[in-house]
Amino acid sequence: MFLIDCGEGTQVELRRNKVKFSRVKHIFISHLHGDHYFGLIGLVNTFSLLNRETELHIYAPKGLKEVITLQMKLSGSWTNYPLIFHELSxxxxxxxxxxxxxxxxxxxxxxxxxxxxxxxxxxxxERKLDINLVREANIDVAYYRKLKQGFDVVNEDGVLISNAKVTKDAxxxxxxxxxxxxxxxxxxxxxxxxxxxxxxxxxxxxxxxxxxxxxxxxxxxxxxxxxxxxxxxxxxxxxxxxxxxxxxxxxxxxxxxxxxxxxxxxxxxxxxx
Amino acid sequence: MFLIDCGEGTQVELRRNKVKFSRVKHIFISHLHGDHYFGLIGLVNTFSLLNRETELHIYAPKGLKEVITLQMKLSGSWTNYPLIFHELSxxxxxxxxxxxxxxxxxxxxxxxxxxxxxxxxxxxxERKLDINLVREANIDVAYYRKLKQGFDVVNEDGVLISNAKVTKDAxxxxxxxxxxxxxxxxxxxxxxxxxxxxxxxxxxxxxxxxxxxxxxxxxxxxxxxxxxxxxxxxxxxxxxxxxxxxxxxxxxxxxxxxxxxxxxxxxxxxxxx
Missing domain, CATH: 3.60.15.10 (Ribonuclease Z/Hydroxyacylglutathione hydrolase-like)
Structure with a gap:
């Protein structure tokens, strides 16, 4: 699950829309105007209060890391989960x-x-196997992966089976x-x-x-x-x-x-x- | 009107409770844990969007000014009203x-x-004048202020009038x-x-x-x-x-x-x- 931008009150909206907080692992911030990120510090903080352990990755313009880090420092705490910034410039x-x-x-x-x-x-x-046709064609299970990747394969009788014959488009x-x-x-x-x-x-x-x-x-x-x-x-x-x-x-x-x-x-x- | 602490979403709550934003002129922040100030940057920002001109005074622990200033700088803007920090330490x-x-x-x-x-x-x-008694006592209007402040005064006939006689307790x-x-x-x-x-x-x-x-x-x-x-x-x-x-x-x-x-x-x- 990807979260894109995070205005003030995003954590309230996530709750209202029954999004499980622990599923949010990657947050993408487009730019540093308030309506796109003022809710991030609250979310990062709430994740800590909920004893999150999973990594959180934040992709954002250079500068956001400093904002979050400064606020953490002033509160005398840090997240108890790995908080990883990917600064964009x-x-x-x-x-x-x-x-x-x-x-x-x-x-x-x-x-x-x-x-x-x-x-x-x-x-x-991957291409979809037509499992009935694959079995009829007497193809060993070991070749299924190759079939899904689009290759023609040789069956147990040594005959080359065309991929198109036993698979459907992905x-x-x-x-x-x-x-x-x-x-x-x-x-x-x-x-x-x-x-x-x-x-x-x-x-x-x-x-x-x-x-x-x-x-x-x-x-x-x-x-x-x-x-x-x-x-x-x-x-x-x-x-x-x-x-x-x-x-x-x-x-x-x-x-x-x-x-x-x-x-x-x-x-x-x-x-x- | 004084606002004391300002957690995330305070601006939403102020609206919900029909508080006129322009009446908020002094904000007091107790400490720099998120539930007491994460809503401040959004409020400061919204005041700008509403073309506020009135001064806003913020009384807060040292550090908050840096947080707000950094976020303003990153957004490439500043308030169009005077924003005055009173840093406490x-x-x-x-x-x-x-x-x-x-x-x-x-x-x-x-x-x-x-x-x-x-x-x-x-x-x-100030003490409250009993306006009927004051007039009966023949006291010049120029002395009303003194009376409110608790002083005895001389009336137009040169007689000293006891404060207690013509005023009520504040x-x-x-x-x-x-x-x-x-x-x-x-x-x-x-x-x-x-x-x-x-x-x-x-x-x-x-x-x-x-x-x-x-x-x-x-x-x-x-x-x-x-x-x-x-x-x-x-x-x-x-x-x-x-x-x-x-x-x-x-x-x-x-x-x-x-x-x-x-x-x-x-x-x-x-x-x-």
Whole structure:
């Protein structure tokens, strides 16, 4: 389970949404504006009170480690679990996390301060065995792994069995690109190309586009333009300015450019299937 | 309006309780454990977003200024209103705030790190004029102020009028002593003597008294003992450990020592009259 950004009160929201704290092992912080990290110190602290033992990894711009460390020092305590900071400062996209199933890359964004989005790429899944066909083909169990990896194999009778004959295509890997906060920034398009889901901030509507330049935020239409150019499947909008009442206009505006738009809201769950 | 301590989510609670943000001008932080100050940076930040112009004064242990300043620096911004830190490090009680009506003193407490309680003392109120008697006595308006201050004055006929004859006693000044977090610490008794209201932490019940020493917290009975020795009028208990279900036992235990006990709870309002 990955947590992306951590505003004030995140621990309360995690509880409200019944997320088990111990499952949160990796936290990704996009940038050091308060609405994206003021809840982190409280979460780190609460994990200690709950006698957590599991490692916690924090991926964040350089500077956050100093903030957390200073506050720990002043409280005269430290976590009783390993707290590991991965400080980010590169202006180019980089691989910052990898396990058996997923890779995470930074997506350098264009905001008032150093900011990264994050791209979560599922690795290629293995091909699926059609177990009846595999057995009929008289293939030794030892070769199943090779079959899943896409190889043709020799059966017990010495006959070469074509992989396509006994396996099915793997489930296509999914990907999630989180892009907040950012001005309209076409440079991200190749990085997030054909993502399954793109979350892109849309602070403003087009009628207030002039506010984008000083604040380095995007309109709903700009977010949709990025989604279209990147040929993603689904666009999630969020990070709406409080100046607007209701958010349906964000969807309407985005859909003039890109059809498959959904609106983020507190506590909403998105299923990628 | 004074805000004492500021845990995570305080800004949400202030809104929920309809406290006007602009009225908060002085914030007192007892010590640098997270549950007493993690909400401060968010509040300071939100004040900026609301275009506050009024000064904000923060009275807190040395170190907090560095935490807030560091976070501001990393966010590439500063408040658009004057933010004034009063860093505390004295181990003796000191006067840290004064205006026409109130004085605020620190109450050095005994906790795991440097901690102060705060004593809010109303100044002596002025005597009340009995306006009918004053007029009958033929006293010039120019002398009303002297009368309120308790002086005898000469009337327009040159006769000395006794103050007691034309004024009533002032409303007795009230005082509030906030003592959290602290172990049982008799040294505070003379400082908070005869306070109108004492808030004293009671983290534990007597049956868990052995936990007080390592954590430097108090039991309900210890809080009540302080209240009794200090001869306060009312004791408010709070800061209960989450190990207990329900808090009535705290009241029962405290009342074995001191009768006038009330239990603090989220959002509760206490009227000092």
């Amino acid at each position: 590169s202006k180019a996209s980089e691989l910052i996390y990898e396990d058996d199933k997923v890779e995470v890359y930074t997506i350098p964004l264009k905001h008032r301060i150093y900011t990264n989005g994050f791209l979560f790429n599922e690795k290629e899944n 489930v296509p890997p999914k990907s999630y690109a989180y892009c907040s906060d950012t001005a309209y920034h076409e440079a991200i398009v190749p990085l997030i190309k054909k993502s399954t889901v793109l979350y892109h901030e849309s602070t403003f509507l087009e009628k207030n586009e002039k506010l984008c330049l000083p604040t380095r935020h995007s309109t709903a239409k700009q977010a949709a333009t990025i989604a279209k150019k990147a040929e993603v499947e689904t666009l999630i909008l969020g990070h709406y300015s409080t100046r607007y009442n209701g958010y349906e206009d964000f969807k309407t505006e985005a859909q003039t450019v890109f059809e498959n738009v959904v609106l983020a809201k507190d506590g909403k769950v998105f299923n990628f299937d | 004295s181990k003796a009680s000191e006067l840290i705030y004064e205006d026409d009506k109130v004085e605020v003193y620190t109450i050095p407490l005994k906790h795991r790190i440097y901690t102060n309680g705060f004593l809010f003392n109303e100044k002596e109120n 409303v007795p000044p009230k005082s509030y002593a906030y003592c959290s977090d602290t172990a049982y610490h008799e040294a505070i008794v003379p400082l908070i003597k005869k306070s109108t209201v004492l808030y004293h932490e009671s983290t534990f019940l007597e049956k868990n008294e052995k936990l007080c020493l390592p954590t430097r917290h108090s039991t309900a009975k210890q809080a009540a003992t302080i209240a009794k020795k200090a001869e306060v009028e009312t004791l408010i208990l709070g800061h209960y450990s989450t190990r207990y279900n329900g808090y009535e036992d705290f009241k029962t235990e405290a009342q074995t020592v001191f009768e006038n006990v009330v239990l603090a709870k989220d959002g509760k309002v206490f009227n000092f009259d």
